[in-house]
Amino acid sequence: MTFTLAFRNLFHDRVRLAVTLIGILFAIVLIAVQLGLYLGARQIIASPIDHANGDVWIMGYGNKNFEEAQPINQRARFVALSTPGVASVIPMITSFVDWKKPDGGTANIVLVGADPEDGAMVPWNIVEGDTTALGTRDAVIVDKTYLEDLGIKTVNEIAQVNGSRVRVVGLTDGIRSFTTTPFVFTTLPRARSLLGLGPDQISYALVRLDPGASSDAVSAALQARLPDLQVLTKSEFRMRSLNYWMLSTGAGVALIGGAILGLIVGTVIVAQTLYSSTKDHLNEFATLRALGSSTGYIHKVILAQAALSAALGYVLGMIIAMLIIFVTESMALPLPIIMTGGLAVLLFGLTLFMCAVSAIAAISKVTRIDPAMVFAR
Numbered sequence: 001m002t003f004t005l006a007f008r009n010l011f012h013d014r015v016r017l018a019v020t021l022i023g024i025l026f027a028i029v030l031i032a033v034q035l036g037l038y039l040g041a042r043q044i045i046a047s048p049i050d051h052a053n054g055d056v057w058i059m060g061y062g063n064k065n066f067e068e069a070q071p072i073n074q075r076a077r078f079v080a081l082s083t084p085g086v087a088s089v090i091p092m093i094t095s096f097v098d099w100k101k102p103d104g105g106t107a108n109i110v111l112v113g114a115d116p117e118d119g120a121m122v123p124w125n126i127v128e129g130d131t132t133a134l135g136t137r138d139a140v141i142v143d144k145t146y147l148e149d150l151g152i153k154t155v156n157e158i159a160q161v162n163g164s165r166v167r168v169v170g171l172t173d174g175i176r177s178f179t180t181t182p183f184v185f186t187t188l189p190r191a192r193s194l195l196g197l198g199p200d201q202i203s204y205a206l207v208r209l210d211p212g213a214s215s216d217a218v219s220a221a222l223q224a225r226l227p228d229l230q231v232l233t234k235s236e237f238r239m240r241s242l243n244y245w246m247l248s249t250g251a252g253v254a255l256i257g258g259a260i261l262g263l264i265v266g267t268v269i270v271a272q273t274l275y276s277s278t279k280d281h282l283n284e285f286a287t288l289r290a291l292g293s294s295t296g297y298i299h300k301v302i303l304a305q306a307a308l309s310a311a312l313g314y315v316l317g318m319i320i321a322m323l324i325i326f327v328t329e330s331m332a333l334p335l336p337i338i339m340t341g342g343l344a345v346l347l348f349g350l351t352l353f354m355c356a357v358s359a360i361a362a363i364s365k366v367t368r369i370d371p372a373m374v375f376a377r
Contacts, residue, residue, distance in 0.1 A: 017309075019269070020269070020309050020313070021309065021312055021313045021316060022269075023265070023268075023269025023313075024269075024309060024310065024312075024313025024314070024316075024317060024351060024354070024355070025313050025316045025317040025320065026262070026265065026269075026317075027262045027263055027265060027267075027269075027313075027317070027351075027354060028262075028313060028314060028316075028317025028318065028320075028321060028347060028351060029262075029317050029320050029321050029324070030258065030259070030261070030262030030265075031259045031262045031263060031347060031350060032317070032318070032321035032324075032339065032343070032347055033321065033324060033337060034255050034256070034258040034259035034262065035255070035256075035259050035343055035346075035347075036321075036325065036337035036338050036339055036343065037255050037335060037337055038246075038252060038255040038256060038259075039338040039340065039343065040335055040336040040337055040338045041178055041245070041246065041251065041252070041255070041335060042242055042246065043336070043338060044176045044177065044178050044335070044336070045065075045178045045241055045242055045245050045246070046238050046241065046242060047175070047176075048066045048112075048121065048183070049066055049234065049237055049238045049241060050238070051121060051122075051124055052092075052120060052121045052206060052234075053090070053119045053120055053121070053122075053206065053208065054090065054120065054204075054206025054207055054208060054234065055207060055208055055209045055215045055218075055233065055234055056206075056207035056209070056215055056218055056219050056222065056231060056232070056233055056234065057204055057205075057206060057207070057231070057232050057233075057234065057237045058072070058076050058077075058080060058089075058204065058205035058206075058207065058222065058226065058229055058230070058231050059072065059203070059204050059205075059229065059230050059231075059232070059237075060072045060229060060230065061228075061229065061230050062230075063230060064240060064241070064244040064248075065240070065241040065244045065245060066094065066237075066241055067094060067096065067110045067177070067179065067181070068096070069093075069094045069095065069203035069204060070203070071197060071201040071202070071203060072201070072202060072203070072204075072205075072229060073200055073201065073202075074091060074199075074200045074201065074202050074205075075200070076205050076226055076229055077089045077091055077202070077205045079222075079225050079226055080205060080207055080222055080225075080226075083218065083221050083222055083225060084218075084221065085209055085210050085213035085214070085217065085218040085221070086207055086208070086209065086210070086213075086218060086222075087208045087209055087210045087213075088207075088208045089205050089206065089207050089208070090114070090118045090119070090120035090205070090206045090208070091114075091120075091188060091202040091204070091205055091206075092112070092113065092114045092120045092121060092188070092202065092203060092204045092205075092206060093111070093112070093113035093114070093188060093191040093192065093195065093197065093201075093202055093203045093204075094110060094111065094112050094113070094203045094204070095110070095111050095191075095195050095203065096108060096109070096110055096111075096181065097109060097110075097111050097161055097162050097194065097195060098161070098162060099150060099159060099160070099161055099182075099184065100159060100160035100161070100163075101150060101151025101152070101159060102151055102152060102157055102158060102159050103151055104151075105151060107149050107150055107151070107182070108181050109150075109161070109181060109182050109183070109184045110177060110181050110182070110183050110184065111161065111184050111186065111191055111194060111195065112183055112184065112185050112186070112191070113185075113186055113187060113188045113189075113190065113191020113192065113195075114185075114187070114188055114191075115187050115188050116131040116132070116134055116135075116187075118188075120206045121185075121206075123141045123170070123172050123175065123185045124172065124175065125172045125173045125174050125175060126141070126170055126171070126172050126173075127144065127171055127172065127173045128144075128154075128155055128170055128171040129141065129155055129169050129170025129171060130170060131170070133169035133170055134169065134170075134185070134186060134187050135187070136167075136169060137167075138164075138165050138166050138167045138190070139166075139167055139169040139186065139187075139190075140161070140166045140167070140168055140169065140184050140185060140186045140190075141168070141169060141170040141171070141172060141184070141185040141186070142168055142170075142171065142172070142182060142183075142184050142185075143171065143172045143173065143174070143175040143176065143182060143183060144171045144172070144173055145173070145174070145175075145176055145182075146182035147171075149180075149182060150182060152168055154168075154171075155168050155169060155170060155171060156168065156169070161184070161194045162194050162195065162196070164193065164194050166184075166186070166194070172185075174336075176335070176336070178245050178251075178335075180335075188202075207222070215233045215234070216233060219231050219232065219233050219236075263350060263354055267354045267357055267358050268358075302359050303356065303359055305359070306355035306356055306358060306359040307352065307355065307356075309355050310348075310351045310352050310354070310355040313351060313355075314347070314348055314351045317347075317351075318344065318347070321339070322339065324337070325337045325338075325339050
């Protein structure tokens with residue numbers, strides 16, 4: 001009877017129900033998009049580090065993220081190789097540099113230099129060409145998301161990096177940058193040449209450990225041997241990059257703030273409609289009290305109304321949110337919106353919480369009902 005009464009109260013006024021569902025739907029879509037963008041941003045920030053084949057990173061002091069690396073001397077590589085627990089040390093170069101488009105104009109790129117045979121960082125999700133082509137003269141690999149930004153349409157087109165000729169030999173799909181600056185992959189020697197670096201200069205030394213070696217222990221030993229450089233485990237460097245882009249720049253705070261705003265707006269709208277519905281049915285609730293129904297039973301009816309509203313609003317909101325995600329995926333936007341199973345469960349929990357909080361005002365109104373008002377009618 002609880003859900004039957006709640007269902008009838010909810011659907012008695014279809015206009016009010018529509019307003020309630022619109023409020024919940026708006027909140028769900030806004031929260032889903034904001035948190036989906038947050039997850040998408042975290043994924044693309046961490047993606048280069050996650051795909052790098054190294055347990056410990058050696059870098060210059062002050063490096064806050066993967067893209068902005070300062071050159072260091074390759075001597076650090078040989079020091080690391082003599083450290084217990086180290087299996088191999090692979091050099092890599094990353095740097096911002098100008099890309100000159102074939103038809104004129106320039107774009108800023110992040111040049112990533114690493115030899116594919118070393119496996120430090122091999123371009124992933126390749127959809128055209130392959131990494132072996134990087135061994136040919138002037139070869140680079142770019143992501144198809146940024147073809148228009150780079151002024152090219154397909155492979156084998158010619159451009160310039162820092163005044164030197166390069167040729168696109170392969171395309172990847174989904175290797176995006178949080179700064180929307182395209183990643184351009186090439187070999188280590190070619191990256192040095194394009195950037196004008198010396199033969200002993202690198203950006204990172206990626207350390208691979210012996211089986212069973214502790215990354216924390218090796219990291220501490222390397223830091224003691226290389227006091228002028230920064231030594232971080234993979235997880236530490238990943239967290240540093242995430243904190244820099246998501247917190248220091250305020251991007252993550254803005255996205256989470258938008259999600260909280262959606263939750264507040266949805267709560268207010270649902271609270272207003274539930275309170276209004278309860279107020280319109282005060283005589284019916286007073287009749288139930290006069291017939292002996294407990295306060296707890298009436299509270300259950302109101303909470304059931306809130307739960308039904310949450311379920312209906314969640315389904316409609318998720319349908320629209322998934323349509324938005326599908327459209328953005330087909331458009332290949334630089335910042336993707338990600339929906340995971342965990343996020344879907346979280347959204348349902350937030351919807352239930354929002355509607356439960358909204359029911360408090362209605363419950364407080366019912367609590368003050370005097371059953372005698374039925375006999376005064």
